[in-house]
Amino acid sequence: MSFILVLGGARSGKSRHAEALTARHPAPWAYLATAEAWDDEMRARIAEHRARRDARWETLDAPLDLPAALAAAGSRPALVDCLTLWLTNLMLGGHDIPAATVALQAALDARAAPTVLVANEVGLGIVPENALARRFRDAAGRLNQDLAARAASVHFIAAGLPLVLKGEP
Numbered sequence: 273m274s275f276i277l278v279l280g281g282a283r284s285g286k287s288r289h290a291e292a293l294t295a296r297h298p299a300p301w302a303y304l305a306t307a308e309a310w311d312d313e314m315r316a317r318i319a320e321h322r323a324r325r326d327a328r329w330e331t332l333d334a335p336l337d338l339p340a341a342l343a344a345a346g347s348r349p350a351l352v353d354c355l356t357l358w359l360t361n362l363m364l365g366g367h368d369i370p371a372a373t374v375a376l377q378a379a380l381d382a383r384a385a386p387t388v389l390v391a392n393e394v395g396l397g398i399v400p401e402n403a404l405a406r407r408f409r410d411a412a413g414r415l416n417q418d419l420a421a422r423a424a425s426v427h428f429i430a431a432g433l434p435l436v437l438k439g440e441p
């Protein structure tokens with residue numbers, strides 16, 4: 273089944289927008305979290321998100337094996353938040369990014385329920401000074417392009433407001 277891709281910068285409101293898109297479908301919904309709580313700041317960010325979601329959401333942790341989590345979500349509408357952190361986790365772990373992208377696409381193709389994907393638009397600022405940051409920026413841009421080409425709709429969020437780049441609002 274096709275999916276919706278929600279792009280945006282940090283604190284642009286993309287998670288909230290993606291939650292609303294997912295909630296257009298009947299509950300229960302699966303929230304596939306790719307973040308890991310390494311420090312207090314991340315724990316606080318995650319706690320804020322968890323407080324916002326009610327009991328109709330079930331959280332599945334998917335820092336690396338996102339294809340398995342998409343399969344585990346089964347017939348529930350699923351929200352993946354976010355692909356850019358998943359990519360970070362893969363890169364830091366030395367995983368094969370093209371192979372992981374193919375596996376992700378296969379898992380998306382296999383879904384029979386609606387899916388909303390959140391990703392950061394990271395390439396709008398100045399060129400990063402270090403090589404790893406430049407590699408990450410390029411990989412994130414490529415992943416966004418690959419998924420946008422396959423998505424039914426693509427929404428770009430800035431200042432909490434959606435700009436429809438492709439498909440339905």
Ligand SMILES: Nc1nc2c(ncn2[C@@H]2O[C@H](COP(=O)(O)OP(=O)(O)OP(=O)(O)O)[C@@H](O)[C@H]2O)c(=O)[nH]1
Pocket residue numbers: 280281282283284285286287288304305306307308309317318321322331333353354357
């Ligand atoms: N492990 C885990 N991570 C979560 C959970 N809920 C949310 N997150 C993570 O929190 C991250 C989002 O953090 P924020 O800092 O609020 O995101 P942001 O991109 O700055 O903000 P917006 O664009 O406004 O959504 C996502 O990557 C999620 O994976 C959870 O229950 N468990």
